[in-house]
Structures are given as structure tokens and as C-alpha cells.
Amino acid sequence: MAPDQSEIDALLAEFSKKDSSELDSIMDSYEEKEESEIENKAMTHKSEGSEPLGEGDVEAEKLKGVRLPPKEHRVIDRLDEINRESEEKVNKLFEKLESISAEVDEVENLIEDIKPYVNKHKEFMDFFVEHFPKTSIKKNYEYFKNIVNILNEIETKVNSIRDNTFDAMDILQFQDITRQKIERVISVIKALHDYLNNWFASDYESVPRARVAHTIVEEHEKEKVDQEVEEIIKQMQRGEIK
Amino acid sequence: MKIITIDDSSTMRRIIKNTLKRIGYGDEILEAENGKEALEILENNDVDLIITDWNMPVMDGLTFVKKIRANKKFDDVPIIMVTTEAAKEDIITALKAGVNNYIVKPFTPQVLKEKIETVMGLKE
Numbered sequence: 061m062a063p064d065q066s067e068i069d070a071l072l073a074e075f076s077k078k079d080s081s082e083l084d085s086i087m088d089s090y091e092e093k094e095e096s097e098i099e100n101k102a103m104t105h106k107s108e109g110s111e112p113l114g115e116g117d118v119e120a121e122k123l124k125g126v127r128l129p130p131k132e133h134r135v136i137d138r139l140d141e142i143n144r145e146s147e148e149k150v151n152k153l154f155e156k157l158e159s160i161s162a163e164v165d166e167v168e169n170l171i172e173d174i175k176p177y178v179n180k181h182k183e184f185m186d187f188f189v190e191h192f193p194k195t196s197i198k199k200n201y202e203y204f205k206n207i208v209n210i211l212n213e214i215e216t217k218v219n220s221i222r223d224n225t226f227d228a229m230d231i232l233q234f235q236d237i238t239r240q241k242i243e244r245v246i247s248v249i250k251a252l253h254d255y256l257n258n259w260f261a262s263d264y265e266s267v268p269r270a271r272v273a274h275t276i277v278e279e280h281e282k283e284k285v286d287q288e289v290e291e292i293i294k295q296m297q298r299g300e301i302k
Numbered sequence: 303m304k305i306i307t308i309d310d311s312s313t314m315r316r317i318i319k320n321t322l323k324r325i326g327y328g329d330e331i332l333e334a335e336n337g338k339e340a341l342e343i344l345e346n347n348d349v350d351l352i353i354t355d356w357n358m359p360v361m362d363g364l365t366f367v368k369k370i371r372a373n374k375k376f377d378d379v380p381i382i383m384v385t386t387e388a389a390k391e392d393i394i395t396a397l398k399a400g401v402n403n404y405i406v407k408p409f410t411p412q413v414l415k416e417k418i419e420t421v422m423g424l425k426e
Contacts, residue, residue: 147311147312147313150313151312151313151316154313154316154317154320158320226324226411229317229320229321230317230321230408230410230411231408232313232317233313233314233317233407233408233409234408235311235313236309236311236313236314236386236407237386237407237408239311240357240386243357268359268360269359270310270357270358270359270362271356271357271362272357273357273385273386273387274387274389274392275386275387275388275389275392276386276388277386277388277406277407282406282408285388285406286406286413288388288390289388289393289404289405289406292390292393292394292397292404293393293397293403293404296394296397296398301394301397
């Protein structure tokens with residue numbers, strides 16, 4: 061049991077007065093005192109009938125030589141928490157991507173709104189430049205053509221932002237795949253739990269769980285697997301698989 | 303087209319829903335977290351297509367498909383299974399249970415579009 065502050069202060073006061081050999085004997089007597097306290101507590105606990113230990117009895121468990129991890133270190137609970145948190149964060153990320161996508165749509169709509177006016181203006185300027193080639197309007201026409209080019213470039217960029225946003229949304233499927241990989245780890249720990257049930261003690265039994273994924277395809281195998289899936293479906297349709 | 307998407311992952315439901323909208327099938331999309339919840343929703347809703355995960359708590363996708371195929375009201379509704387399971391025996395099990403098509407996660411919008419067109423008879 062850890063000493064309280066008054067014991068620490070008393071020890072420090074003694075330390076400052078004694079030489080090193082005396083300090084060793086002080087340490088020995090302190091350790092002996094602590095061991096005897098632990099033994100007394102363990103005996104008391106045993107004589108009380110040893111009911112199953114509740115959460116508050118971690119100290120008593122320690123006295124019997126079992127060191128339970130603190131609740132915040134329980135492996136399955138922590139992994140579940142990681143899954144929950146990552147799902148929550150990915151959903152928030154998805155919301156942001158959806159907002160970006162909606163804003164990109166708005167920008168595209170604005171471009172679409174401007175386009176008829178720009179096109180009309182271009183027709184008008186084409187007419188003038190063709191019929192009055194020597195007027196100063198030709199110089200303005202060059203400026204205007206630049207504006208049209210910039211507008212087209214903005215449209216291309218907007219489309220690229222949309223494509224990248226959609227790609228990012230697709231990539232977020234990794235969260236579900238990672239979650240299932242963690243579920244597999246949980247199933248291994250669950251097996252270990254049977255042997256090491258105190259160390260891995262958890263409330264996991266009360267949480268309904270999905271069947272653990274048998275196969276999770278690695279990225280480099282995906283194309284091959286997709287082809288195999290297609291082939292199996294075709295074989296089924298041809299009646300080749302009974 | 304009215305579609306129900308069933309997945310215990312809220313992220314996946316969101317991704318599927320978003321993808322369906324992008325590929326032009328976002329008219330009406332229902333959501334369920336597992337097979338049991340989907341059966342309850344389907345009691346009061348007709349759907350044109352079912353997209354389901356396999357590994358889910360409470361009622362998994364395979365059990366759900368078997369129950370749906372045993373129900374005369376839904377025995378001809380196309381079902382696409384979208385799952386991480388990629389073993390041949392799993393795919394065959396799902397197809398035998400009544401799944402019309404099968405997608406291994408992660409998928410692209412193009413793959414989902416093609417599979418929908420295939421099961422809906424929109425594509426040869």
C-alpha cells in the first residue's frame with residue numbers, strides 16, 4: 061500500500077538525519093511493515109467467505125496476487141471504443157465531404173447561370189469584330205476571350221473537385237473494413253479470455269456481435285477477387301455449381 | 303426506384319446511400335442496421351431492390367435473405383449482397399440462399415451501378 065504524505069514526510073526527515081547503513085535498515089523495516097499489512101488484509105478477506113469480487117475490490121484482488129487491469133485498460137472494451145470513435149469521426153468526415161459536394165453543385169449551378177449571358181455576349185462581340193475589324197473593340201474582344209477561358213478553367217476545376225470528393229467518399233469504406241479486422245482481433249481475444257478471463261475481463265458478452273468476417277480482401281487482390289466473383293455467379297447461372 | 307440498404311455500419315449505409323444518389327438510384331432509400339430491423343421495415347414497405355451486408359449482429363444478412371426468400375411477398379425482389387466475405391464457398395452459400403448478385407467491399411460506384419442494372423434486368 062502506498063504511504064500517505066505524513067509517512068513520506070517522516071521518512072524524509074529521518075533520511076536527512078541518518079547515514080547510509082541506517083537508511084538500509086529503515087527501508088527493510090518499512091518493507092517488512094508493508095508485507096505484514098498485506099498478509100493481514102489477505103487473511104481477513106479469505107475469512108470473510110471470498111465472495112466474487114466487485115469492481116471496488118480490485119485492491120483485495122491485488123492482495124491475493126491477482127493484478128486486474130484498470131477498467132480503462134480492458135482490451136475488448138477499448139477496441140470497441142476505437143471502432144465506435146472511428147465510425148463517429150468518419151461519419152463527421154463524410155458530412156464535411158457531403159457539404160463540399162453540395163457547395164460544388166452550387167458553384168456549378170452559378171457557372172451554368174452565367175454561361176448563357178457570356179455566350180450571348182460572345183456572339184455580340186464576334187459580330188462586331190467581324191464587321192468592324194479596325195475598331196478598338198478587337199482589343200476588348202481579346203480580354204473577353206480570356207474571361208471565357210478562365211470560366212471554362214473554373215468549370216474544369218469544379219468538376220475535378222467533385223470527382224476527388226467522390227473518390228474520398230469511396231475511400232471511407234476503409235473504416236468498415238478496418239472495423240471488421242478489429243472485430244477479428246476481438247474474436248481472438250475472446251478465445252484468450254477463456255484462459256485469461258480475469259486479465260481480459262469485459263462486458264463484451266452482453267453486446268450483440270456480428271459474425272466475424274472470414275475473408276477480408278487485401279487491396280492488391282481486389283481485381284482478381286472481383287473477377288472470381290463474376291465467374292462464380294456465371295457458373296451458378298449456367299447450373300455448373302450444384 | 304425504392305431501395306433498402308442494410309448494414310450495421312452507419313458509415314457503409316451512408317456511403318451506399320450517397321453512391322446510389324450519384325449513380326441515379328437515389329429516389330427513395332430506406333435504411334436498416336440488421337436483418338431483423340429490415341424485416342420490420344419491409345412489413346410496411348414494398349421495395350424494388352435490397353442491398354444487404356452479410357456480417358451483422360442481431361440478424362445477419364444470410365439469415366435475412368433466407369427469410370425474405372421464404373416470404374411470397376418478397377421472393378422475387380432482387381438482392382445484392384455487399385460484404386467483405388470473398389471466399390468461394392461464402393459466395394456460393396449466398397447465391398444458393400437467394401442472393402442475385404454479390405459485391406466484395408470495397409466497391410466502386412461503377413461496380414454497384416453495373417450490378418444493379420444486371421439484377422434489375424436493365425443490362426444483358
